[in-house]
Each structure stands twice: as structure tokens, then as C-alpha cells.
Amino acid sequence: MMYNEEFETLPRQALEALQLKRLQTTVARVYACVPFYRQAFDRAGVSPDSVKSLADLQRLPFTLKQDMRDSYPYGLFAAPMDDIVRIHASSGTTGKPTVVGYTRKDIETWSELMARSFAAAGVHKGDIIHNSYGYGLFTGGLGAHYGAERLGASVIPMSGGNTKKQIMIMKDFGSTVLTCTPSYSLFMAEAAREEGIDFRSLKLHVGIFGAEPWSEAMRAEIEDKLNICAIDIYGLSEIMGPGVAIECREAKKGLHIWEDHFIPEIIDPETGAALPEGERGELVITTITKEGIPLIRYRTRDITSLTFEPCACGRTHARLSRMTGRSDDMLIIRGVNVFPSQIESILMGIEGVEPHYLLIVDRKENLDTLEVQVEVDERLFSDEVKILQALSHQIEKEIKDLLGVTCKVRLVEPQTIARSEGKAKRVIDNRLLS
């Protein structure tokens, strides 16, 4: 089902013409209203008149997360405070958060794109959406909430935390749709099992999971344990919030990015050069309808690839492949680039391994070391030492073969790796401390 069939299936030529018109308007707006962009454009020797085709986008300078921090809190706003009706901020793990402002029209757009996303995931009017994304400065909760109301579904504004209550409400209220981080869905299923409640018996039919990278293997695990269809959603507060891109239920093969509002590019994160269709690199997004804080060529740090191939669902909007991590999540271990999600894929390919793992990176005598902690549950356990040691060696070998990095696998007791109610903590990098 489509929420806005006309725009979601717009022929490429018409879509690109619309993008160019909207890009030109946006570029003119930021040049006129945001001193940061006027200076950046002048330095790069470009002006709004330089954008005559979509290809000219590549002549424009990038916007970095650091630029947003430097403009804290309102420096990049392109609308006067009188027109700003909502302010959100991203969780700044280091230093100040990045702040975004929305005009009334921005909230309308966001609601529509989130409603389109719900519809693409197979959510209808009449569905009961159990929204466990956090409400507050984080965009997840309110973003999904407004989209759900726009679609006409019923929304339960749960927010995160208090897992026991979440499970009780999901069961008693007959929730049919779950929105949260993928790791929290498994955390809830585990907590429910301990309470004697089988998630498979609930009325849920679809889960919309985002805000952290996850793997196909984890999707299979969630679909099995929760007996639902698990859909990948993408968004970031700098660009809008959740609903920038989503998988369609028909194909579940890549996330459609709403191109009538955003222009995606893939670049080499080292050189900044544009990469051809299908190659993995850093996702760069330009917003072309935002008023509050339009961003030109924002470097998301997320690693993905882009395809314009037609999709089975009929939508004409390009698709992003599953995010394999953030370029700043990337670990460099003895010179080898490693994403935690790659290790997760390997672990979950091994029969009986749960998606609870922890990577501990350290430096001993000037040499990086990687320890992978894996929980031993009943499916993995054996009364014979040699079988458990063979398991450790198998994981070590697969990581070495596929990623080219030597690691040590440590088998740990179940429940010893901290479960997270929000984003899962997968990495402890002790090198940063010394």
C-alpha cells in the first residue's frame, strides 16, 4: 500500500526535474539566510547560479557534523525563530548535541514521510502502533508518533524503558506494530520469555526497527522469535529524524529514500569523491524541502550503497542497501577496517550463537588486540572441552578468513554481556583510555 502513490511512483525524469527545482530553491535560501553557507559557497567559488543541473550538486561544499556543533545551537537555522515550532537535538556522546529546528511545514513533511514509511511497511489504519522509540529531544519517538497519527493508525506513546510494563501493554492492548531499536526488540522478547509470555503469541505482525545498524541474520532471528515481519527504517535528526528511508514490505531489499525531499549521494569517506551506483561508501544527503535547517551535502557517516534499479513494489525512489555501520563506528585494528556489524554477521551465521556479543579492543606492547566475547547458551554448550574449544577456533578462523584480523574468542556465561534498552553497546575500545 502507498500513502502518496503519485509522488512515490513519479517517473524518474519528473522526479529529477522536481529535485532540481527544489535544490535550486534550497541553495538560494541557505545562501541568503545562513552566513555559514554564504561563506562556504564563496570559499568554494560557487553561488546559487552555479546549480544548473543535478550534477552541479557535486560542486557544492560538504556540511559536517562538526559544522553543526560549531554553529551551536541555532547558527545553521534558515528560518526566523518566529517560524520554528519544534526543536530536537541529537544525543551528543562527545561535547554539545547537534540542534535542529522545524517549521510547521517541516513537521507536516516529516509526518507525511513517516506515514509513507509506515504504509510501505504494511501498516494500515486500524493498526495499533506500540511506539517504543524514546520521546524527548531524540527524534525517534515523536517522529514515529506524528507519522502514525497522519496515517490514521492508533499509536501508543510508550517511549523506551520499563520493559515489564511494555510487555504487559503490548499483550493487553493488542499492539499490532512495534517500533524500537532491533536490539531492544530481542531484549523484550527475552524478558517476556522470563515472564512466561511467548512473543510469538502476541498480535504483532510487523516491527519497524532502526536507529542502530543490524544484520540480515539478526532480522531472521527477530522474525523467528517475535513471529513478525521485521522492516529496516533509516533516519537521522540532522536530516529530519526517522522516515528518511525505509524498506518496502513487498521486496525488503534496500531502503527507499524519499527522493522528492532528499538527494542522496555516495562518496569515498577518505577522498570525498563520488562513487558509482552500487559501490559502498559514505552516504551524503542534501535536503531539498526543509525550511528550518536545510543541509547541503551533509555527511551522514553512515556506510551504504545506492541503487536506482526499479523495485518490485513500483516505487521509483532509489534504494539504500542495509547500513553496515558508521564510518566513525569503524574500528581500525592493526590497520584493518572492521565494522562491528561484520562480526555480528559472522557470529549469527554460526548455529546457536545469540546476537549478544561484545568486542574489546586493546593495545598490548604496541599491538592492537581484539577479543570477541560470546555468550554460551544451552544450544552451544557441551560437556566436552574440545567441542567448546572447537567452537572458539571456528569463530576465530571465520573472522580471520573474512575480515583478515586475528582475534581471540572468549566464551562467557549467559546474561553477562550488558543488555541495553536503547542502542546496544557492542564495543569497548580501551585504546582510547591509554
Added chain:
Amino acid sequence: MKVEQISIFIENKSGRLAEVTRILGEAGVNIRALSLADTSDFGILRLIVNDREKAKQVLKEQGFTVSKTEVVAVEVPDRPGGLSQILQALDRDGINVEYMYAFVERCGENAVIIFRFDETEKAIATLSNNGFTVLEGERLYAM
């Protein structure tokens, strides 16, 4: 003719073994025999107890990974060469011993050894054919 052993995964860090024995003690479970296999990272504690179901239940409740394994308890003449005779009989039939450990109590004049074999049924046949006494589980748990 088989005996049920419970095996517990424990990390190689201080206090874990004490924790397991405390949990079993508080649940009134009596340990009849035990063996600990250890590596640098983890250990596998193997126990014969008087109440397997209770032991498994209380340990699982406390978050331990527990499994059940079938092992064989054999009476061994308590004199020089007693164990050797048994092992020779097994070797002649090509049966591998994965691990073994001694039972705390004696059975009359004999010691009792717990064996984990790669081929349990074949091992029991070999032992019986060679005149050794294989003990019933129920008799052992109550000893």
C-alpha cells in the same frame, strides 16, 4: 544402565564455583561426584547429584547454562591393575574415553568410576561382556 550427569558452564573467574555449590546447597541438592575440566577462559563442572531436576532448575534460574549428559558408572575392583583391566577391554573394542572421574563412595569392596564414552551403548555392551558391573542410575543417586 546409564547415569545422568549435569554439566555447568562456568567462566574462569573467582567465586563462580563457590556460587554453584552455594546455590545447590541452599536447594538441598547433594553432590555425589564431581569433576572440573578447566581451560584458561572457562571451565565445565560435571556433577552427579541426588536430584538432577532440582539442580538443573535452580542453576538455570540463576542464569547458568546447564546441560544433561549420559555417562556410565562402572564398579572397579579396588586393587592394583583394577582400572587397567577395564581400559584394556574398552581399547580392544576401539572405544574412546572422553573423560572419567571417581565416585566419592565405594560400592562394597569396589570403587566406582564415572566414564563418558564416545559410543555409550557399545561401551556398556563391552563392559558387561567382560564381566564388569555397570551401575544403575537410581542406585548411584541414592548412594
